[in-house]
Amino acid sequence: MKNTATIGIAALLVGGAGGFLAGKAGSSDSSSASNKAEEVMNAKSQRSSSSSASSSGESGKRARNLDQILNEPGQLARMQGLMELYSGMDAGQLEAEAAKLDQLPMAQRMMASFLLFGRWGEVDPQGALAFANTMGFGGAFVRPTILQSWASSDPENAAKYFSENPREFAQMGFGPGGGGPGGGDSGAGTIAAEWAKLDPEAALAWANTLSGRDKGAALNAVIGEMASKDPNKAVAVAATLSGDEQTRAYSEIAEKWGLKDFAAAEAWINSLPADVRDRAMASALESFASTDPVAAAAKVAMMPAGEDRDDAIEDIAGPWARKDPAAAAAWVAQQQTEDVDDAIRQVMGPWANTDPAAAQTWIASLPQGELRDEATATFIWSNRSADPQDSIQLAESISDEGTRNRTIGMSVWRWMQEDREAATSYVQSSTSLSDEAKERLLDNRGWGGRGGRRGR
Template sequence: MAMNQSVTIGVAALLIGGVGGFIAGKSGGSDAAGDSASVERDAKFRREASAVHQDGTAPESRARSIKEALREPGQLARLQSLVDLYEGMSLEELAAAADSLDDLPMADRIMASILLFSRWGEADPQGALAYSETMGFGGMFARPTILRSWASVDPVNAAKYYAEHPNEFNGPGGRRGPGGEGGADLVAREWAKLDPDAAMAWANSLEGDDKGSAMISIVGEVAATDPAKAATMAATLTGDDQMRAYGEIAQKWAAEDFSAAESWIQTLSGEAKDRAMSEAVQVLARTDPDAAAAKLASISEGGARDRAVAILAGEMAQEDPAAAASWLGNQQTGDYGDAMRRIMTNWTAQDSAGALSFIEAQPVGEIRDSATQTYLWQNQDVEPSQAMSLAEAITDERNRDRTIGMTARRWMETDETAARAYVESSDLLSDRAKQRILDGRGGPGWGGRGRGR
């Protein structure tokens, strides 16, 4: 298989796995040639490498190491250089390359790791998975990439391995893997690209959550190229699985042909129809907000309509946040807060003074609370006393405490004495909230994590 497809797989793995996962932490390589199949694969990849290296050395155009590949000018050139490098490596060399990843800066390590485990997952998936077991916490993030790469070329055996080792692809406490996809989803999506009917037959053999999620993944993959066939497949599902599948189809179909998608949606009924139409409207909102707004009337009041309103408000706000806010005020929705957060995120970035004027003109309530909270979290240039005055007016106690705490911690960076005095004298904060703020706990930011070994 051409390694260029592995680039696609690797980039997808980044999206589902998160940047923190590809932290290779290991001393020593895996025993990739533990069985005859591995030996045969190793010989195959050595032959491929020797075809490229006719005189035993790398061509001028091929990097000789990961670090050399990463010195290429331009990000795309670095990606291609890594692809070429990994394509010419034997299994032993892939393991050695994985050992060296710890020496790279984080951003480079992420890029190099994604492509390495994608290649290794195609060449010797069981060897790559064995290596991932030595990586500590980071292995939890590498394994989905390996499984997905394996399934892209050999879904039958990837599915068999997953069935025998499902817990290898779960997060801490049995939760689904990074990005919300489980191992069954990864296998299903890749298998559906090769043979959707066989993939669906396999998914039907699963049990519990895996069965429904795998089927939905297959339907979503088929919908990208043949939404009518995907709709036929989804009709065999039941309950929430069917509604989720209809949502996947509506998204994909609406992106290609909204009119055709809408015609199909009209054949549905009840909650399934509302959910599918909501998903289609959200897609339409990205290219034609006015047309999308006109379609809202066809969605019954409820969660599906609320989600469409929020997405549409955010899309409108990219062009004219004031107009988006005015439009939102005329909508019936059960969640003004989500829609206003999307509007205010754009408004604060585009015109913070205008955003503040809007807030000050609003009556007490959900819209003002949400607008104020988003404005203060997005805008670090508000004068501390003004920021505190705005935060204190938030009516929801939990959100008020969080926003006051965030504002106080920012204030401490420029005038710790004044900020601490404010917190200590506040009549709005509980003693517990005061202590958390003064101790610097519970604020925004990224938690730390060591390199798993």
């Protein structure tokens, strides 16, 4: 289950911490991008001032102390209180507040950190980064926020600092020659995305000065922003690329265009060379499925078998399951895919929580095999309200030994939280668990993890 604070924070921080308003920081270089940024910030300030004036009667007695804010009822009220608290602070005051973060419980520390460093990144980004360098491992989590906040208001100077201090960002997986966590993004991509919101041409020119993975991430970010507003313009830019950079760019365009106008996106995709067409179509269908999964599913039938088609099946199954899990499950069961386990996980997760009886009835109708095994395991892992003994009985029907051991082990662990003696007795007498699995459970060494989708 995702932490609600993290979800709220992520929404608030899109575009550089939203309501945290401040003047530009860094060197005094001037450019059209910087001027545009200043115009955007002035507009934000006016809206913020207007909003504050209209609500002053309601918030005049609001606590202005960190401890009082965090003790207010309601998570949204706490976030709003922190935003108001930090938005009126200068760099010195923010540094003093940052020193208090280690005293907070983890969930509150995450919330306060993102909001505080989002504000600090606009007021004094270099000071914020210097402080992050004193935070040890925790600094890796706030540097992206600082960098995004800086780039959202002053991308030119953020880019200059990034290029001049590659090792600082490489330490968190960001920087020239490095990717973001998991290799999916880089600081270059963060800067380029924010810059492209203000001046896509300037962002594109900067991206083309980079090399390696940073160049790819930055170009992808710029093209993605362009595709959201003018897909044809993004296509023209992508046409100047080659190799993997072009393939990724086409996929990014297809994803954004597919959400905006699938028919137009499909017509463009069909004009692409065969070696990039299927990847682009899979990306477009992923977006299309969020609005019309049934129509997206019909399009999959026209794709040739392969990795891209398998990815599309998985990406469609999830959105469809949120609307009609029974129909989504029936569709997945009919597909010829090498990754049926990945696809059925997307269906059984939400179904187990919304209508567990129907989901279990459907599982019982399946023949023995990989589909039933994975559907059963996912159902058990997702249905946390079930009686552990019922879950164990169901898990014992799984034919694959590894999946069976892991699923029974997880159910036993849940049972041990309720009745350790009974759960231990079951493990000792079980004929379904391997001796190794029994030993791991009785020694409290866990039961092993589950696999996930391969990266594209």
